[in-house]
Amino acid sequence: MTDGSADGRITELLRSWEEPVLDRWIELVGGSVRGRITEPELRSELTELYGLVQRAFDGDDTAAGELRAALAEISRARARHGFSPSETAIGVFALKQALYERIRTTRDQRAYGDLIDFSAYVDELGLATFETYAATREQVIANQAEELMELSTPVVKLWDGILGVPLVGTLDSARTQVVMETLLQTLVDTRSRFAVIDITGVAAVDTEVAQHLMKTVMAARLMGTQCVISGIRPQIAQTIVTLGIEFGDIVTKASMADALAYALDRSGVRVTGGPED
Secondary structure, three states, rough: OOOOOOHHHHHHHHHHHHHHHHHHHHHHHHHHOOOOOOOOHHHHHHHHHHHHHHHHHHHOOHHHHHHHHHHHHHHHHHHHHOOOHHHHHHHHHHHHHHHHHHHHHHHHHHHHHHHHHHHHHHHHHHHHHHHHHHHHHHHHHHHHHHHHHHHHOEEEEEEOOOOEEEEEEEOOHHOOOOOOOHHHHHHHHOOOOEEEEEEEOOOOOHHHHHHHHHHHHHHHHHHEEEEEEEEEOOOOOOHHHHHHHOOOOOOOOOHHHHHHHHHHHHHHOOOOOOOOO
């Protein structure tokens, strides 16, 4: 900020009215967050900001940097804890209202004019706060999407040396990459010889999905693991034939049970206790 007379008067008003303006600011912000922050925590937070605002608006560059850093950290914390954009922004903009209400009670006409520059400064801080909040929320959403994708692509142990990869939903490039990475890492950990990729829950299989599956199978094959694709329902089989999709020498089975039986047989395991035994 510059050291103009208007700035100096606003700074003086902030100092002389610190208690009532700060109390009103805390009241306004406290109402917007609806008790999600305790009053002592909010008072400590806004008291620090109030002091930084005074110094920064008076031309203290160090305080200006500290103020922006503090607001950025508050914005990130609000975003991570699920506060709305308006709940975050009011924490800054309410300072203007608190000061305006105090000026109105004094009927100081000169102070009304001085308030314009201060309002513009607070608006600038509020915009920076919102930008930080938005960036943090985008990162939070991206992290959650990645976690959900990982949860939706589990690799489970069906038998010694046999893994199962049940897929549900849409299989796109990003998800296939997660499937491949998870499967290959599990193969390293377990040294499994077979992997059953079950697509019973995959809504549709087209050329792109088939290519994704084949890439995963080839990657596993390079690790010394044979993949079996199961869950090819009649409708899916008809689509595959219509599109002319070729799985080559990849073994396919109608169900995961059939695929597991195949893998067990190739592993030399004979399961007894069935109805025919």
